Each structure stands twice: as structure tokens, then as C-alpha cells.
Amino acid sequence: MTGARGYHHGDLRRALLAAAAVAIEESGPAALSLRDLARRAGVSHAAPAHHFGDKPGLLTALAVEGFDLLAAALQTGDSLLEMGVAYVDFAVRRRAHFEVMYSPDLYRADAPEVVAARGRSRAVLRSAVADLPPGPGAVGGAAGDALAAWSIVHGFATLWKAGALPDEAGDDPREAARVVIRRLFGSRVADVDARGQAAPPARSPRTPA
Amino acid sequence: MTGARGYHHGDLRRALLAAAAVAIEESGPAALSLRDLARRAGVSHAAPAHHFGDKPGLLTALAVEGFDLLAAALQTGDSLLEMGVAYVDFAVRRRAHFEVMYSPDLYRADAPEVVAARGRSRAVLRSAVADLPPGPGAVGGAAGDALAAWSIVHGFATLWKAGALPDEAGDDPREAARVVIRRLFGSRVADVDARGQAAPPARSPRTPA
DNA sequence: CGCATATCTTGTCAACGGTAAGATATGCTT
DNA sequence: AAGCATATCTTACCGTTGACAAGATATGCG
Structure with missing residues (x-):
């Protein structure tokens, strides 16, 4: 030990x-x-x-660990909404892993272990998007859904971490993330009334269908 | 000289x-x-x-330059859609500035010149979002629109630059960005044929929801 | 013309990443 | 249980870097 x-x-x-x-x-x-x-x-x-x-070698190991941690964190959320919240939560709480994962200049992003681990986390996101009911203006189909979902969640997390957001965004990244995700998917996403009245104050771990 | x-x-x-x-x-x-x-x-x-x-000092100057370049680049697009495309285009073409701008650990992100320049670019985005017709599931109002728009565009650009997107995303970031942005705002954003040929300069007439 | 100042140089130092060669612990084989 | 191959860690060294100090040179202003 x-x-x-x-x-x-x-x-x-x-x-x-x-x-x-x-x-x-x-x-x-x-x-x-x-x-x-x-x-x-x-x-x-x-x-x-x-x-x-060497140093890139160490950061490569950290990135692999990060992608696996991310895949595990995403799997805790059952709805796509909660998965998106989990993504933001991961970025905020495991800042170090997250920053390295998406800084390919710092490590060997094409190493087989990295590609495999990244593929695993991507697969988790994919499976959740596949469960989503098809939307009206679906330009790119399920792949477009996945790309849009990943982009908005990743962008929000990055901007939040960078402190680039105005103060109006509030101080709870999970709650702010919920608002943003719901704006992308509207009523297609689970567990909130479609009119999107002010978000539920308490976090609801269980998601009633 | x-x-x-x-x-x-x-x-x-x-x-x-x-x-x-x-x-x-x-x-x-x-x-x-x-x-x-x-x-x-x-x-x-x-x-x-x-x-x-020192080194952070140089990167601070580079970040200021970057935020001003970004504000100028955003102003070339008249519709929110084109502004989003311009954001992605900026991130891809001026990689260095973009990377530094959103890596606050590398420079003095709280320096007054930085705060001012960042505010200028943010103001450009805000003005475009303000012109957007109100959408149906407007959870956070115009501020929510701005936050969502900025997030999805920033996330897409970051993921693209990091090479983290699957091959299906294609090889033209501008075109892929258009698809993603349209998925967020649907018909509220300037209408463009599905091929994504250059958007009409004039803002589209009021879009029925 | 002369001086104050901005700009650039040379010289120095501690810290870093990386490599080489040696020391020590671990575990496998018999 | 003994011995040896190997994994793990140490010491020593090299070239590079960021930062600082002190001096040299150009610029501009009186």
C-alpha cells in the first residue's frame, strides 16, 4: 500500500x-x-x-482515467437531461481531468488507450440520445442530436470553468445546465413540464416518467 | 516598421x-x-x-487582441446564425488566440483590459440575441437564449478543435456549425436551405412558431 | 547640443524535463 | 531456501527555460 x-x-x-x-x-x-x-x-x-x-505520458494516463471516470459519471443519470447535468458536474468537480482530456496538445491523444476510453464515454452519450423521441426540426437526425447535445453541454461546462459567463448565470452549475439543456431539447427531454416554468428548486434524484 | x-x-x-x-x-x-x-x-x-x-503578461496581451478580433469577426455576420458560424470560424482559424482566451490559467484573466475586451465581444453576441423572436419554451428569456447560443457554439468549436468529434461531423466546421445552431433555435433563426448555402443578408420575416 | 528615457543586450541563477548509470527491493524459478 | 532476472527507485548530469540585474545604445524632447 x-x-x-x-x-x-x-x-x-x-x-x-x-x-x-x-x-x-x-x-x-x-x-x-x-x-x-x-x-x-x-x-x-x-x-x-x-x-x-515523460510528461505527455503522465497526462495521457490522466486523460484515460478521466474518460473512464466521465463514462461512469454519465451512466448515473438515466435521462438525457440528467446525463447532461452529470457532464457539467464532472467538468466542474474533476477540473483537472477535464482540462487535460480536452487539451490534446498536452498528451498523446491518439494513443490506443485514449481512443478506446474516449469511445466508451461517447457510447454512453449515444445510447441516451438514441432513447430521445424524434424532434420536429431534426436536421441531422440522431447524430445531429448527439452532436448538439454534446456541444451545448461541453460549451457550457467550459465557459463556466473559464469564468467567462456573466453573473446572471447564477452560482449553481447544475441548475444552470438544466436550463440550457432544456432550451435545446424542449419537451423532448424528460421530467420537466414542457412550458419550462422556473426550474424545480430541489434536485430530484428519481425521475418520474 | x-x-x-x-x-x-x-x-x-x-x-x-x-x-x-x-x-x-x-x-x-x-x-x-x-x-x-x-x-x-x-x-x-x-x-x-x-x-x-513575463509570460503571463504576453499571453494577456494576446488574449485582449483575441477578444477584440472576435468581436470584430462576430460583427460581420448579421443574423444570429451567421454570427454563430463566425464564432466557430474564428475558433478554427485563429486557434492560438482562441485557446489562450479560454485558458485563464495561462494569463491574467482579471486584468482590466481583458475584462473590457471580453465585455465588448459579449455585447456583440447580446445584441444579436436580442433581435431574436421569442421562442416557445423560453425558460430563461433572452439571457437564457444568449447563454444557450454561446454554449452550443463554444462547445462545438472546442470539440472540433480538440478533434473529439466523430467523423460523421464532416470536414467543414462552418457547415456542421450551421446544423447544430439550427437545432437549437429551429425556425427562430434566419432560414436557410438545408444545404446551408450562404444565408440571406436580410433577416427573415417573422417566423411562425 | 545634451540629457532623460525607452529599448535592447549580456550575464547570471534556480528550476525544469529528460537521460544515463547505479542501487535496492521484489518475485519467479529451481 | 537460494539465486538470479527484473521492476522500481536514486544519484548525477546536461541543455533549456523564465526571471532578474546591470550595462549599452538609440530616441525624443528641452
């Missing part, structure tokens, strides 16, 4: 990934230092190289 | 910003090196410090 102090760390790979997430949340991915991670983990500055090769 | 070779460069500040944009387009903002910029501009490694102070 991590308690094994001595020449061998015991779980250095995990410890480095966790330290990387913390460090990135503190100062962003650009300021990440492998030597700082090594210090946080209590090992020498050359230890990370054995597990990840 | 830039031709003034000698002890003084003549237009070093501009030259450095331009070189930064090129370098970032090549390798991303994380790999940016002030010394490399100095080499490209033909000056010593300490020259940039006089104009920008």
Missing part, C-alpha cells in the same frame, strides 16, 4: 496521478511539474519517468 | 505577438517559449520582458 515507506513506494503510479490532479486543480496543467509531483509523493525527481516515460 | 534592423527592432511588440500566435498554432500554448519568440523576432532572449513583463 501507500504506507510502505522505503526504497519502494508501493503505489507510486496512483500517487503520482492523484498528485497531478491536485496540482493541476491548483495551478492549471501548464504549470505542472514532474519534479513537484515527485516531491509530493516523497520520491526522487526521476522516479516518475519509470512509470510514465 | 519591422524592417528597421539594428539595436532597435522598431515594432517588437507586434512581432512578438504574431510570433506567439504562430508558435502556439504549431505546438500549443503550453510549449510556448519566450526565448523562442525572441529568436524568431531576431532579438535577445531578454527583450520580450521589457514589453510584456
Whole structure:
């Protein structure tokens, strides 16, 4: 375990990934230092190289972990609306993973593990979109639905994280995300009356049909 | 002009910003090196410090320039649809500026010039949204429209740039953006034939819901 | 013409990423 | 249980970077 102090760390790979997430949340991915991670983990500055090769290697592992975490987070929501909220929630709460995942310059985005993990999270979104009743002005069909849903949710999350939104957006990203998603899909999306009266104040974990 | 070779460069500040944009387009903002910029501009490694102070200072200037360029680009489109397309086009063609603008960890996003420039581009978007006929499921009113429009366009642009979209999205970001935007606003947005040929300059007559 | 100032240079330092070579623990084979 | 191959970690080093200090040179204003 991590308690094994001595020449061998015991779980250095995990410890480095966790330290990387913390460090990135503190100062962003650009300021990440492998030597700082090594210090946080209590090992020498050359230890990370054995597990990840180089900095892009470490961030590649973090991206893979992120895509898998995202896929898992999305699966908790049963409706497309809740899945979108879960996407935004993931972006806000796991800032480090999210930022790296969508910064392909920082890691090897074409590595097979990354492609596979990204495909898994994409499949979850697809399955939810497929359950959506067809809409009136469906220009691009289900693929268009998926693209639009992904775009609006990703854009909202990114802008929120970047602090680029005006204050009117409020302070609860989950609630604001609900409003935006409902504006895209209207009554096609679950669990809220189509007229879209002010959103329900309490979060309702169960979604009555 | 830039031709003034000698002890003084003549237009070093501009030259450095331009070189930064090129370098970032090549390798991303994380790999940016002030010394490399100095080499490209033909000056010593300490020259940039006089104009920008430090690296965040240079990126702050680049972000301000980017927000102003964005505001100008948005103003070319008269309809909200075309403005959205212009947003995506800006993100794809001026990758460097766009990436920096929405990476607040890289620069001083709270600097007054940045806040002002960002406000200017936001005002352009607002004015276009205000012209939009009210929609049926207007949850958040015009502010909700603006938030949704900005989110979907920003998300699409970001995902496109990150290469995170499946191949079905096609290879023309402007066309794909049109489809996505139309899915959000439906008939409320200027009408365009499904092929997405250039939109009519005049705003469409009132669109029946 | 002379001086204040803006601009650029050279020199220096600590920190970083990456590599090489050596030390130590782990686990497999017999 | 012993020995050896291998995984893991350390120490040492190199070139590059960002930042700072101090000096050199050009520009503009009186």
C-alpha cells in the first residue's frame, strides 16, 4: 500500500496521478511539474519517468482515467437531461481531468488507450440520445442530436470553468445546465413540464416518467 | 516598421505577438517559449520582458487582441446564425488566440483590459440575441437564449478543435456549425436551405412558431 | 547640443524535463 | 531456501527555460 515507506513506494503510479490532479486543480496543467509531483509523493525527481516515460505520458494516463471516470459519471443519470447535468458536474468537480482530456496538445491523444476510453464515454452519450423521441426540426437526425447535445453541454461546462459567463448565470452549475439543456431539447427531454416554468428548486434524484 | 534592423527592432511588440500566435498554432500554448519568440523576432532572449513583463503578461496581451478580433469577426455576420458560424470560424482559424482566451490559467484573466475586451465581444453576441423572436419554451428569456447560443457554439468549436468529434461531423466546421445552431433555435433563426448555402443578408420575416 | 528615457543586450541563477548509470527491493524459478 | 532476472527507485548530469540585474545604445524632447 501507500504506507510502505522505503526504497519502494508501493503505489507510486496512483500517487503520482492523484498528485497531478491536485496540482493541476491548483495551478492549471501548464504549470505542472514532474519534479513537484515527485516531491509530493516523497520520491526522487526521476522516479516518475519509470512509470510514465515523460510528461505527455503522465497526462495521457490522466486523460484515460478521466474518460473512464466521465463514462461512469454519465451512466448515473438515466435521462438525457440528467446525463447532461452529470457532464457539467464532472467538468466542474474533476477540473483537472477535464482540462487535460480536452487539451490534446498536452498528451498523446491518439494513443490506443485514449481512443478506446474516449469511445466508451461517447457510447454512453449515444445510447441516451438514441432513447430521445424524434424532434420536429431534426436536421441531422440522431447524430445531429448527439452532436448538439454534446456541444451545448461541453460549451457550457467550459465557459463556466473559464469564468467567462456573466453573473446572471447564477452560482449553481447544475441548475444552470438544466436550463440550457432544456432550451435545446424542449419537451423532448424528460421530467420537466414542457412550458419550462422556473426550474424545480430541489434536485430530484428519481425521475418520474 | 519591422524592417528597421539594428539595436532597435522598431515594432517588437507586434512581432512578438504574431510570433506567439504562430508558435502556439504549431505546438500549443503550453510549449510556448519566450526565448523562442525572441529568436524568431531576431532579438535577445531578454527583450520580450521589457514589453510584456513575463509570460503571463504576453499571453494577456494576446488574449485582449483575441477578444477584440472576435468581436470584430462576430460583427460581420448579421443574423444570429451567421454570427454563430463566425464564432466557430474564428475558433478554427485563429486557434492560438482562441485557446489562450479560454485558458485563464495561462494569463491574467482579471486584468482590466481583458475584462473590457471580453465585455465588448459579449455585447456583440447580446445584441444579436436580442433581435431574436421569442421562442416557445423560453425558460430563461433572452439571457437564457444568449447563454444557450454561446454554449452550443463554444462547445462545438472546442470539440472540433480538440478533434473529439466523430467523423460523421464532416470536414467543414462552418457547415456542421450551421446544423447544430439550427437545432437549437429551429425556425427562430434566419432560414436557410438545408444545404446551408450562404444565408440571406436580410433577416427573415417573422417566423411562425 | 545634451540629457532623460525607452529599448535592447549580456550575464547570471534556480528550476525544469529528460537521460544515463547505479542501487535496492521484489518475485519467479529451481 | 537460494539465486538470479527484473521492476522500481536514486544519484548525477546536461541543455533549456523564465526571471532578474546591470550595462549599452538609440530616441525624443528641452
